[in-house]
Amino acid sequence: xxxxxxxxxxxxxxVIKKSAPQxxxxxxxxxxxxxxxxxxxxVKPRIPSALSxxxxxxxxxxxxxxxxxxLDCIQDxxxxxxxxxxxxxxxxxxxxxxxxxxAPINATVxxxxxxxxxxxxxxxxxxxxxxxxxxxxxxxxxxxxxxHAEEDVSAYSQDRPWLIVIGNExxxxxxx
Numbered sequence: 001x002x003x004x005x006x007x008x009x010x011x012x013x014x015v016i017k018k019s020a021p022q023x024x025x026x027x028x029x030x031x032x033x034x035x036x037x038x039x040x041x042x043v044k045p046r047i048p049s050a051l052s053x054x055x056x057x058x059x060x061x062x063x064x065x066x067x068x069x070x071l072d073c074i075q076d077x078x079x080x081x082x083x084x085x086x087x088x089x090x091x092x093x094x095x096x097x098x099x100x101x102x103a104p105i106n107a108t109v110x111x112x113x114x115x116x117x118x119x120x121x122x123x124x125x126x127x128x129x130x131x132x133x134x135x136x137x138x139x140x141x142x143x144x145x146x147x148h149a150e151e152d153v154s155a156y157s158q159d160r161p162w163l164i165v166i167g168n169e170x171x172x173x174x175x176x
């Protein structure tokens with residue numbers, strides 16, 4: 001149908017398989033009950049970028065602005081997906097995720113992200129503090145979020161590059 005035709009126009013390989021209803025039902029239950037609207041796409045997960053690929057070369061973009069995010073131990077895959085979806089809409093240039101104590105990048109994240117996972121480059125790092133230091137070395141300014149912040153994020157200059165660090169849902173930012 002229309003989805004397959006558009007995929008072919010975009011040079012995306014399409015294989016149409018007529019599946020027995022019981023096979024589709026089994027597939028849906030394996031996918032935690034997500035609705036398929038009659039179509040299922042098997043998509044290879046994206047491979048994370050190297051951290052050095054996310055940030056500009058030192059000094060290169062220091063005056064042009066841009067926004068990156070760092071997610072510090074976000075544990076709910078729905079939250080990660082929502083962050084990627086929103087980041088794609090706002091043109092975020094990259095996201096750094098922590099490897100430990102974070103939700104895995106799984107089907108739920110892809111589903112909630114609604115295309116954001118494909119649109120925003122990301123790196124998965126063991127040491128967030130080191131990642132922040134690398135961002136600083138490239139001229140990126142660092143900002144942390146807090147529910148107790150006295151200033152709104154919009155108060156900061158948007159003509160420079162920023163990395164906004166978002167803390168865990170329960171505990172907020174760790175001391176890095």
